[in-house]
Amino acid sequence: MKDPWVIDNLHVTIRLLLAMLLGGLVGFEREHNNHAAGLRTHILVCVGSTLIMLLSIYGFAQFVTLNRDPARLAASVITGIGFLGAGTILFTGKSITGLTTAASLWVVAAIGLAIGAGFYYAAVAATLLVLLNLWVLNKIEQKFLNGKKARILTIRAVGKHNLIDEVAAKLTTKSIMTKRMTLTETRLPTEENIDVQMELQLHVVAPKQIDPINLIVELKSIDGVFAVSVE
Known part of the structure; x- marks a missing residue:
């Protein structure tokens, strides 16, 4: 054996x-x-x-x-x-x-x-x-x-007081739910007047099929927005 x-x-x-x-x-x-x-x-x-x-x-x-x-x-x-x-x-x-x-x-x-x-x-x-x-x-x-994925959106805009409303409207059309929001305003003095720069940070839950590039393009189309990042 x-x-x-x-x-x-x-x-x-x-x-x-x-x-x-x-x-x-x-x-x-x-x-x-x-x-x-x-x-x-x-x-x-x-x-x-x-x-x-x-x-x-x-x-x-x-x-x-x-x-x-x-x-x-x-x-x-x-x-x-x-x-x-x-x-x-x-x-x-x-x-x-x-x-x-x-x-x-x-x-x-x-x-x-x-x-x-x-x-x-x-x-x-x-x-x-x-x-x-x-x-x-x-x-x-x-x-x-149809799973969901957590993301962080950071949006920067100049002199836009209704920024939150317009961003919320864009996100709603894509079924993106906001969990937490932080808005920061910075006043930048210029030669003529004082410009207000706004930074909006959103913790959201988005459908997995959402394309980050298309989302950036959509948010960038808002008047006054000059920078958008998606993590």
Whole structure:
């Protein structure tokens, strides 16, 4: 009977290459959508997890004969990957981004552990389900669920006392809801008179399909507005 605690170099290579392939598939989707952790990061996480599992199962065969627990190093991977995932999560002041990428890193680590343990079917099936979630369900969500996205609008205008009313009218036509508003007036003395420069900052929730460029053009068309930014 073949020793379950011994593996040859061919199968080690196969498992590492499979980890590179499956981790790369998930990483490619993240890279394609311009997320913080992309192709190389996911490949490194998956290959590293596979190597640690291989080491945990087979690396100490000649040293330990009783009470062997291959899950010890695997548990440390699951714990440690949380620190890497935390680096992809950003709080911008208006929303939290990177949670899905952090979750994909965690899942890729689990896929690597499965490959290292020889659970090829589970690893491949999990990868397909992850890609289904990241790509297919994302398309469905964007098309049918009409999600909202938090944005910050900053509008600068000169001598415009009804600026708020005109901006509110523009936003209402695009189904953009204002959550918070800050208006700052600055008086700038000139040779002839005193000009008033207004800065209006709005924290809004807008439909995801809103094009920021078109929104800037719409707001810029308001008389007196000379600068618009959308974050």
